[in-house]
Amino acid sequence: MKRVVYSGIEGRSLGYWSMMGVLALFILLAAGSFLYMEHSGHHVTGMNNQIVWGIPHVFAIFLIVAASGALNVASISSVFNQSIYKPMARMSAILALTLLAGGLVVLLLDLGRADRLIVAITTYNFKSIFAWNIMLYTGFFVIVLTYLWTMFDPAMHKHTRKAGTAAFIWRLVLTTGTGSIFGFLSARQGYDAAIMAPMFIIMSFAFGKAFFLILLLGIYNLTNRSISADLIERLKNLFGVFVAAVLYFAVVFHITNLYAAEHADYESFILVNGGIYTAIFWIGQVLIGGVIPLILLYSPMFAHSVKSIVTASILVIVGGFANIYGIVVGGQVFPLSLFPGQEVSSSFGDGVVNSYVPSLPEILLGLGGVAVAMGLFLFAIKVLRLVPNNLNAEHTETTSEVPC
Amino acid sequence: MLIDRLKVRIAIVSVVLGALFATSFMAQSQSDAENSSSALNKQVTTGESCVKDTSWMRRNHMELLKHDRDRTLRQGIRPVDGSIKECVNCHATKDDHGQQLSINAEGEFCAGCHSFASVSIDCFDCHSTKPEESVVGTRR
């Protein structure tokens, strides 16, 4: 049984600083965009009274969903006692925190009155699923930080399992909450489905894992640490299962929706004649986010290269983004049905498919959220001892219930 | 236990900071109220007196407005003291050419004091800065 030795990455190389530089640039651009949008009002965005949530929400929700999933590796190690994953638990937890932070930043900065943050966190309507989410996010920070503490402090090791279990349950609830933000909107055809909540959980597994894999493999590659092929194989297989599950849920979602006659219009919009939204579904979500990554992960042609795993992860992130875009924006462009079965028209876009073209500041704001998440993560792994020096068999196969 | 100690410390620090902040702020607004010359404040332009005496209003108008805004909006109680509409009706002035000025324009009733005390308000993001039309005709 060998000790797992953690260390910060050196973080002094040109590569590290240029990465940080690029991220800082994106953060600055996002800050500028925020000030611009805040000052002029939302008329400078592509959003309007029909499409009230635009691309910033897509980024925010995507990051928040991924955050919960990023905790997966830690959960598996602590809750399901898979000791092979244990050395990676710290990274997994910290990634969950930084992704959530990135998502929340975007969500908050897109508010019409971002200056009223204090109102948002002090005045609650307890009936609102949105308010619940705010509490779930705050709780997530507290619990995951505690969890990290139990992992860092040898005296607290005995509580790791408990804290891990709490974090695991909390994040399931959290993602259910995120999914329910949409599931509760019964007025909109695209959202009114109970399956939204479990679907979001599965999505979180896949997206979070994709971020984790890219960062893990990237760090080990760039810092010349070694990682066992067996571990990579396991991570890859788990990832593959999640990606397939997301596809499966998409199929179930649309089939059950087709079954309900009142949703048939919406379904034919997304699946057949919705133009860009149909393309986003088939090309973005299904092909890029599902089919191609699965081929990369399982076809004997690619299956054993780290490169193909990283590529698959990137594709899953792109496809996942398309998936959330389809849900958030696709659900809004499709007209509300005021008079089912009748034709409606008005001066305010009743009965017609609306359009949404994201503006540059919105996109920059969203990208800024990703940059915040990544920047915080890179910073954390430099200053904290999060990354195991190596992930070879002799470290990972023991129970590694040893102090660091 | 560790958490408890930490909690206690955080609590103490925040109470102390809060108290410091509050006292300095109170001292400041006290002196503001006393020092403020009539040049700072535009004179009341209509009516005979305010809903409360001037020195009380200087210090507490925000509380009154806040208290009554909820009564008006949420409970539908219309006759209230703290009506921002009435502030504007009484205190907004006209320029030499008879043009109605916004109450939050530079040097005008609200802005005069607020920029002096550097307290920024967002009342007039939503609220009208000019008297009600019905008032303009009858009161001047």
Add this chain to the structure above:
Amino acid sequence: MSQKNMNNSEDKLVDAGVLSCQNKSRRNFLGKAAGASVIIAPGVTLIGISSAQSNTDVDGADSSKRWGMLIDTNQCAEGCNDCVSACQQENGWGEGSTDESHSNPEQQAQWIRTVTVRDKDTGHTNQLPMMCQHCAEPPCVDVCPTGASMQRADGIVLVDKHICIGCRYCMMACPYKARSFVHESLHDQKAYAPRGKGTVEACTLCVHRVDKGEQPACVESCSSGAMLFGDINDTNSEISKKLKEVGSTQIRADLGANPSVRYSGL
């Protein structure tokens, strides 16, 4: 109601220490407001509003009431836009306002709009005004994280812009697309209809008029008599009698929001 009434009730508040105003101008103002008598559009009598008015003013919104509307789509004249214009003028949005010039039409406020409904099979068309339906179970109020979306005791659904954070979740939840988000700074508001950048707004049922015992501007403007306003809890009110007599529907009744605006002739 009389001016005397009004002042009396205020005195009560003074005695109770709630208010302590000793000013004449306040009184004058109140007197003036109270003096504005109930204006009723030709052909519409509103029983029950005026008698209970002092209540509404001093004790606030009355929970025994439920303000609502009945819209007769057969009367609503094709191409007529009077209710929309009246609302714009009254509440200071849209045409006639110098604001929102940077926003595109999809971003500009739409408190009320006319919708044309065409039966696909028969070709029969109807026009009707569409605005906040002041639901008894409003989805916007349920979802609002801060409680800014709220419902008064008398059923009027409002946005408390003092605490609205502009998250727009209420707009996602509204089945009627009745809410607008203000996309830029405004300067030309009406004193009784505050509205501003970054917050959400919608038809207020002209709450400032209703509290004075008047009718909403749209109802008053409708010359074809297609809009009837009143207390649907009061069995003696004009609107309740009419509702009892003619068949009416709630739009998207299936969603269970129980709107207070009903439509007949659909």
